[in-house]
Amino acid sequence: MTKLANRVHKVKPSxxxxxxxxxxxxxxxxxxVINFSVGEPDFNTPAAIIKAGKKAMxxxxxxxxxxxxxxxxxxxxxxxxxxxxxxxxxxxxxxxxNGEKQSLYNACQALFDKGDEVIVFRPYWVSFPEFVRLADxxxxxxxxxxxxxxxxxxxxxxxxxxxxxxxxxxxxPSNPTGGIWSNESIIRLLKIAKKYNWVIISDECYxxxxxxxxxxxxxxxxxxxxxxxxxVTCISLSKTYAMTGWRIGYSAGPRDIIKAxxxxxxxxxxxxxxxxxxxxxxALLGDQACVEDMKRAFxxxxxxxxxLLNQIEGVTCRVPGGAFYVFPDFSYYLGMSSQEKxxxxxxxxxxxxxxxxxVVTVPGDGFGSPGHxxxxxxxxxxxxxxxxEKVETALKKLKSKE
Ligand SMILES: Cc1ncc(COP(=O)(O)O)c(C=O)c1O
Numbered sequence: 001m002t003k004l005a006n007r008v009h010k011v012k013p014s015x016x017x018x019x020x021x022x023x024x025x026x027x028x029x030x031x032x033v034i035n036f037s038v039g040e041p042d043f044n045t046p047a048a049i050i051k052a053g054k055k056a057m058x059x060x061x062x063x064x065x066x067x068x069x070x071x072x073x074x075x076x077x078x079x080x081x082x083x084x085x086x087x088x089x090x091x092x093x094x095x096x097x098n099g100e101k102q103s104l105y106n107a108c109q110a111l112f113d114k115g116d117e118v119i120v121f122r123p124y125w126v127s128f129p130e131f132v133r134l135a136d137x138x139x140x141x142x143x144x145x146x147x148x149x150x151x152x153x154x155x156x157x158x159x160x161x162x163x164x165x166x167x168x169x170x171x172x173p174s175n176p177t178g179g180i181w182s183n184e185s186i187i188r189l190l191k192i193a194k195k196y197n198w199v200i201i202s203d204e205c206y207x208x209x210x211x212x213x214x215x216x217x218x219x220x221x222x223x224x225x226x227x228x229x230x231x232v233t234c235i236s237l238s239k240t241y242a243m244t245g246w247r248i249g250y251s252a253g254p255r256d257i258i259k260a261x262x263x264x265x266x267x268x269x270x271x272x273x274x275x276x277x278x279x280x281x282x283a284l285l286g287d288q289a290c291v292e293d294m295k296r297a298f299x300x301x302x303x304x305x306x307x308l309l310n311q312i313e314g315v316t317c318r319v320p321g322g323a324f325y326v327f328p329d330f331s332y333y334l335g336m337s338s339q340e341k342x343x344x345x346x347x348x349x350x351x352x353x354x355x356x357x358x359v360v361t362v363p364g365d366g367f368g369s370p371g372h373x374x375x376x377x378x379x380x381x382x383x384x385x386x387x388x389e390k391v392e393t394a395l396k397k398l399k400s401k402e
Contacts, residue, residue, distance in 0.1 A: 010133050015126045015366045023360040034387035036375040037360045039175070041242040041324070043297075045279075046290035049241060052282035056275045065274050067266045068258075069096025069250070073277045076284045077250055085207075085217040087233075089252050095262050096280075098272045100205050100236035100249025104169075105131050106261035107201050107232050107251060111167055112137035119168035121152055123327070123369035125175045125203070132169075140165060141368060146329070149318060150179040152189060167199045170218055173206040176367045176374040177327040178302075178320025180210060183221055190222050194229040199257070205236040205249075206323040208291055211299045213321065219252075230254055232261075239323075240291055241283040246276035298324050301377040301384060308388040309375070312395060324378045327364065331371035336398040343398070346373055357394040359387050 019037040026033045044050075056062075068074065074091035081087040097103040108131040112118055116137040120128045121144050129139035142157050144150040168189065172181040193200050202218035219231045232253035238244040251261060265271075302319070305326055309317040314332025336343050338356070343349050346363035350373060353359050364372030377384060 007134060007136075011130050012126075014130075016362055019360055019362050022354070026358065026360075031358055033358050033360060034383055034390065035360045035379070036377075036387060037362050038376045038378050040244040040378060041239060041294060041298075042378050042380070043242040043294050045242050045246070046283075048286050048290075049243065049279045049283045052286075053246070053275050053279035056278035061274055061278055063274060065271045065277055067271050068262045069094065069272060070274075070277050070281075073281050073284075074250075076281045077252070080284045081252060086220050087217060087223070087252070090255075093252055093255050093258055095251045095258050095265065096272045096277060097249050097251065097265060098269055099238060099244075099247040100203070100234050101127065102265065102269065102272075103234040103236075103249045103251040103261075104128075104201065104203060105134070106265050107234065107253075107257070108132055108135040108137070109264045110257060110260040111135070111199055111201075111232075113166075115164060116166035117162065117164040119157070119165060119198075121150075121169075121171075123150065123174075123176050123364060123367035123372070124169075125171055126366060128169050128171070137166070138164075144177075146369075146372075149320070150174060150177045150327075151181055151185050154188065157192070161196075165196065165198055167201060168193055169201045169203065171203040171205075172218075173210060173215075173320075173322025175206070175323055176325050176362070176364070176369070176372075178323040178325040179318075179327075180213075180215070180321035183216055186218055186221050187225055187227070190218065190225070190227045190229045190231075194227050199230045199232065202231055202233050204233055205239055207235065208240040209295060209298060209324060210322040211295070211302060212319075215322070230257070232257055237280050237283055242294065243276075243279070243283065246273070246279060248272055248276045248280045298377065301379075301381055302326065304381055305375060305377045305384050305388065308385065312388070312392045314395075324376055326375050326377065327369070327372045328375070329371055330364075330373050333395060333398060334371065336400055338398060345370060349373065352398075353391055353394055356397065357390040359390050359394075361391075 023035040074094040112135040114136040117140040118132045120139040122141045132139040143153040236249040309328045317328035346365045350361045350363040362374040
């Protein structure tokens with residue numbers, strides 16, 4: 001049998017995609033499944049964006065574009081960064097990629113080597129440690145404080161600090177917690193990064209899905225406070241404009257880093273898809289009312305799911321400020337048992353909920369956060385009500401620890 005490269009064994013498959021696959025398989029067998037594992041808006045891409053994509057095809061705009069992205073799109077991105085984030089960039093500081101996932105992958109490939117350690121805050125989006133490993137570096141998992149809305153635990157950072165650290169990944173608003181870090185925490189981290197020469201990769205994929213207060217980009221905090229840390233900002237069109245399948249994301253950062261990332265991308269995928277790029281110009285420069293409409297619906301669903309989860313005995317759910325996830329604490333149920341087995345971690349709890357209630361959730365242990373379970377509320381209020389009721393009914397059947 002062909003011997004596969006070591007990196008295949010080093011990297012874990014996307015855990016959240018596996019949960020989505022289980023849900024799809026159960027549905028295809030005709031089961032009435034409720035899926036809270038979804039990582040994408042349930043809305044269709046707004047009509048004006050679809051129209052721009054169709055026009056691109058009709059106009060024959062179906063060929064390769066410039067490797068870093070069409071100049072018109074990179075200009076539109078600069079305009080967006082100025083308008084919404086208060087940041088000035090030149091199109092040469094922008095790299096358009098096939099989804100922000102590729103932006104983050106490119107950044108890790110361009111920046112990290114064997115022997116480097118990269119700080120990833122726990123709970124983390126499942127792909128962060130894997131991007132770091134794929135660059136032959138090692139993720140250094142640093143805790144956050146659940147009781148403080150998952151803000152970084154600077155004491156833990158101090159304990160783990162070492163001279164191999166080369167970078168840090170920030171993700172606020174966060175997947176899986178939906179939490180938004182305070183500006184104070186980000187500024188503190190920027191100052192530490194500057195002092196030790198760490199590069200910051202700031203994943204701001206959920207920047208427009210912020211329900212309470214305003215969002216400030218990490219690079220804006222860096223500039224406003226004259227810190228001078230190196231920040232690569234990665235943003236996606238996937239969540240803001242319900243465009244997950246179009247696969248468009250981008251990075252903005254120091255020109256030498258962006259150039260290095262572009263060199264790697266050029267040999268991997270040449271450029272991002274041309275039709276998606278044209279549609280993205282419309283998304284970024286067109287009417288933004290669609291974003292506000294989706295945001296309003298998400299906020300209503302967030303409030304509903306938080307309320308319903310907090311009604312379940314033993315479950316506590318904080319109100320997260322952004323994204324479309326809640327991350328309630330289910331540790332009350334650890335050590336309880338169903339007829340068949342003892343629930344020793346959240347993998348067991350999620351599996352029990354799946355088997356007995358046909359509801360798909362994502363166990364927090366998969367995000368490095370025991371005791372918690374992620375629920376996505378990118379689904380209708382009716383489904384949220386029905387699904388949480390089923391979860392509650394299933395949990396009531398569990399037997400307490402002796
Ligand atoms: C935290 C985070 N970053 C990045 C991405 C990647 O988004 P995309 O590749 O669709 O642009 C996702 C998608 O789920 C995400 O949750």
